[in-house]
Structures are given as C-alpha cells and as structure tokens.
Amino acid sequence: MIRFQHIEYLYALAVLPIFFIVYAWSRSQRKKSLAAFGDAALVRQLFPDVSDLKPTWKFMLFTSAYALLVFGAANPQIGTKLEEVKREGVNIMIALDVSNSMRAEDLKPNRLERAKQAITRMLDKLSNDRVGIIIFAGEAYLQLPLTNDYGSVKMFLSAIDPSVIPTQGTAVGAAVKLSMKSFNAEEKRYKTLVIMTDGENHEDDALKTVNEAREEGVIVHTIGMGSPEGTPIPTYSMGFQTGFRKDRTGNVILTKLNEQMLQELAAKGGGVYVRATNSDAGLNIVIDEIGKMEKKEFGTKVFTNFEDRFQYALGAALLLLLWEFFLSDRRTEWWRKLNLFGHKHAQAQPPTETV
Numbered sequence: 001m002i003r004f005q006h007i008e009y010l011y012a013l014a015v016l017p018i019f020f021i022v023y024a025w026s027r028s029q030r031k032k033s034l035a036a037f038g039d040a041a042l043v044r045q046l047f048p049d050v051s052d053l054k055p056t057w058k059f060m061l062f063t064s065a066y067a068l069l070v071f072g073a074a075n076p077q078i079g080t081k082l083e084e085v086k087r088e089g090v091n092i093m094i095a096l097d098v099s100n101s102m103r104a105e106d107l108k109p110n111r112l113e114r115a116k117q118a119i120t121r122m123l124d125k126l127s128n129d130r131v132g133i134i135i136f137a138g139e140a141y142l143q144l145p146l147t148n149d150y151g152s153v154k155m156f157l158s159a160i161d162p163s164v165i166p167t168q169g170t171a172v173g174a175a176v177k178l179s180m181k182s183f184n185a186e187e188k189r190y191k192t193l194v195i196m197t198d199g200e201n202h203e204d205d206a207l208k209t210v211n212e213a214r215e216e217g218v219i220v221h222t223i224g225m226g227s228p229e230g231t232p233i234p235t236y237s238m239g240f241q242t243g244f245r246k247d248r249t250g251n252v253i254l255t256k257l258n259e260q261m262l263q264e265l266a267a268k269g270g271g272v273y274v275r276a277t278n279s280d281a282g283l284n285i286v287i288d289e290i291g292k293m294e295k296k297e298f299g300t301k302v303f304t305n306f307e308d309r310f311q312y313a314l315g316a317a318l319l320l321l322l323w324e325f326f327l328s329d330r331r332t333e334w335w336r337k338l339n340l341f342g343h344k345h346a347q348a349q350p351p352t353e354t355v
Contacts, residue, residue, distance in 0.1 A: 003306065005075035012070045016063060023059050058324050065320035072313035077306035088295035089128035090190045091146050093182055094119060095175040097197035097225070098162045099137040100245065101255040104198070106231040108278055115196045115225050116157055118276065122283045123150045129290070130298065132182055135160055138167030140174035142182060148298070170197060172206035172265070176213050176220070188217035190296035194286060195265065196276075198226040199258030206261070210269045219293070220269025221286045222262040225276050230254035 004010065096119070102112040123131065131153050132146040141164075144156045172195060183191045193213065199222075210220050232244035232252050245253045259275065266273035274285050 003077050005077055005306075005308075007074060009070060009074040012073075013067060016067065019059075019063050019066070027055075054327060058327055061320045061324035061327070065317040065324065068313045068317035068320065072310045072317060075308055075310040076313065077308055087128035087148070087298045089126075089130060089148070089298060090192060090290060090293050090295060091130050091132075091183055092126075092290065093132045093134060093146070093179040093191075093193050095134045095136060095140070095172075095179060095193060095195045095197075096143075096160065097137065097170060097195075098135045098160060098165055099168055099170050099198075099200075100162055101170070101198055101200050101233055102225065103162060103236075104226060104231045104233050104255045106227040106229075107225060107276060110234075111198060111225040112160075112162065114276060114278075115223075116160065118196070118223075118283050119157060120154060122287060123153055125287055126150070128295075128298065133157065133160075134175050134178050134182070135165065136171055136175040136178075137162070137165040138169030138171055139165060140171060140178045141165065142178060145182060170200055172197060172199070173209040176206060176209040180213050180216055180218065183216070183218065185216065187296075189294055191217055192219045192221065192271070192290055192293065193269070194221045194223065195262075196223045196225055197262070198255060199224065199261045200226075200255055206265060207268055210265050214269050218269070219271045219289075220265060221271035221289065222266045222269075222273045223276055223283070223286065224257050224259055224262045224273065226255065226257035228257045228259055230256040 096112075096115060098112060102115070103110050105111075107114040128148065130146040130148050131150065133143040133153065133156060135141055135143045143160065144153060147153065175195065176193065179193045213220060231254060233255050234241050235243050235245050247253055257275070259273075263273045272285055272289055274283075
C-alpha cells in the first residue's frame with residue numbers, strides 16, 4: 001500500500017499548467033522577435049550554434065524536477081506490515097431521502113445538500129463506527145454497504161442527486177426494510193438507523209416496518225429536513241432554475257415537513273427525533289445517542305508500519321536539476337558538424353574591386 005504522509009503538498013502540482021503556459025508564451029514571443037529581425041533562413045545562418053530543441057529539453061527537465069520535488073515533500077510511504085487491529089464501534093446505516101421535495105430551499109442551500117453537509121460533519125466526529133448509505137424516494141437502494149472507510153462514504157455522498165432514482169415518493173418503509181437486510185440478522189445489538197427526510201408523501205406502512213426493525217435490535221433515529229410551514233419545490237433545466245413545481249391545475253406545490261410522522265417513527269424505533277435548522281442539523285443529539293450504545297469489537301486488516309520513500313524522488317529531482325544546469329542552450333560541436341539536414345553555412349566572400 002502506498003500513501004503520502006503530507007498529501008496536501010500535492011496541491012503544489014496545480015502550478016504546472018502555469019509553467020507550460022508561460023513557456024509557450026515566451027517561445028511565441030521569441031519567434032515573433034526573430035521574424036521581425038529578418039528572414040528565418042538568414043537568421044539561422046547568422047546564429048548557427050543556437051539550438052531550437054535544447055531550451056525545450058531544459059524546460060522539461062526543470063518541470064520534471066519540480067514535480068519530483070513536490071512528490072518528495074509529500075513523502076510517499078509504502079506499507080510493509082499488515083496487522084489485524086481491534087476496534088470498537090457500532091453499525092450505522094444512514095437512509096437519505098432524495099425525492100424531488102428535498103430540493104426545497106427552506107434549508108440552505110436546499111434540504112438535500114444540507115443533509116449531505118450534516119452527514120459529512122457526522123463522519124468527521126466518528127472514529128471506529130462502520131457507516132453505510134441507503135437512498136430512497138419511491139424506492140430504496142443501497143448506495144454503500146457498511147464500511148469504516150469514511151473517505152469512500154464522502155465520495156459516494158457527493159454523487160447523490162434526486163435524479164438517481166426515477167420513481168418519486170417517500171418510501172420510508174422500503175428504506176427501513178433494506179437497512180435490516182444490510183445489518184447482520186444474527187446480532188440484536190450494535191445497530192442503528194438514521195433516517196433523514198421531510199417525511200412527505202409517505203407511501204407505505206413505515207411504523208410497522210420500524211417496529212419490526214426494533215425487534216431485530218435496530219435503533220431508529222429520525223431527522224426532519226424542512227419546515228412545517230411549507231415551501232415551493234424549484235424546477236431546473238440545464239442546471240438553471242426554471243420555476244416551481246405545479247400540480248395539474250397549475251397551482252404551485254408546497255412541500256411541508258411531516259414532523260408528526262417522524263416523531264412517531266423515532267418513538268417506535270427507540271431513538272430520538274430532531275429537526276434540522278440552518279444553524280444546526282441536529283446530528284449532535286443523534287451522535288450523543290450513538291455514543292451511549294454498546295460497542296462491538298471489529299477486526300480490521302490495516303498497515304501498521306510504513307517506510308519513507310521521499311529520498312528516491314528527491315534524488316531523481318537533484319539529478320534532473322544538475323542535468324538542466326549543465327545542459328547548454330547551444331548546439332554541440334559534433335551535432336553541428338553532423339548537419340543532418342544539409343544546411344550550407346554562408347562563407348564570407350572577398351571584396352571585389354571596381355574600376
């Protein structure tokens with residue numbers, strides 16, 4: 001396994017395109033200057049030792065050395081020892097509503113993005129717990145199985161959008177059933193489900209399903225996304241807002257938080273209900289409840305010993321810089337004598353006398 005000890009240093013590679021742009025601009029300016037000086041063939045004869053390729057070689061050597069210096073500063077490391085590390089935590093499945101009503105903007109920037117931000121903050125506060133993601137609207141899908149790789153969770157989370165599920169609705173019960181299948185059915189502990197939804201257009205018997213989950217040892221928490229007062233649902237085309245969703249009679253549809261239903265689900269699931277706001281998504285309360293749960297011991301294979309490899313990158317960078325330093329801009333004598341293209345150099349003619 002290869003990792004970088006200071007991976008943030010790799011952002012310095014972003015300046016490489018700037019190097020190429022500046023170099024291309026300088027070469028272009030040089031060509032314009034030579035063209036203004038006189039005929040290209042004549043200029044080449046006047047300066048036979050000037051090389052067109054060596055400046056490019058020197059530039060490539062310099063940029064390669066710079067990239068290697070950045071890699072060396074980031075300190076690549078190779079894992080050399082794999083061990084099973086014992087960790088204690090719980091299994092957390094997050095069921096995220098991605099129906100169209102989650103586009104409503106009573107939470108900024110909208111309900112769905114606010115929920116995704118809250119989940120990201122929750123991941124930053126967790127340590128050894130395993131996390132999975134279920135997305136649902138009219139149907140439910142397992143987006144990511146339980147894992148302790150929080151980087152993967154954040155990556156999958158960023159790709160979630162209402163368009164990923166064509167069937168609209170809010171099938172909370174289907175999400176609960178799918179979460180039960182994702183947990184270990186033989187265990188009656190260490191399992192919790194966090195449902196993040198506005199609870200609108202509830203289509204199935206979620207209360208019955210949550211009760212079944214509770215009997216299987218799953219604790220169900222609910223987080224209400226939105227406001228009970230209601231707000232319009234924006235519509236978009238090509239990334240731009242075109243208006244608001246309307247019913248068949250042309251009236252603007254208002255989406256409201258079904259707070260009563262979410263409170264009942266949390267009570268039936270032995271968990272807590274919190275309502276998200278623009279200042280606090282309520283996850284601190286949920287995290288505190290998860291922290292009180294009995295922990296399970298997980299065995300995870302991880303690399304526990306890493307060896308530094310920065311010296312190879314720095315050594316190669318130093319060699320390239322030395323090569324660049326000693327590489328002349330002019331043609332070498334043997335190359336000029338080789339004269340592959342058969343150019344004839346102008347020779348000085350003796351002056352002629354005129355009568």
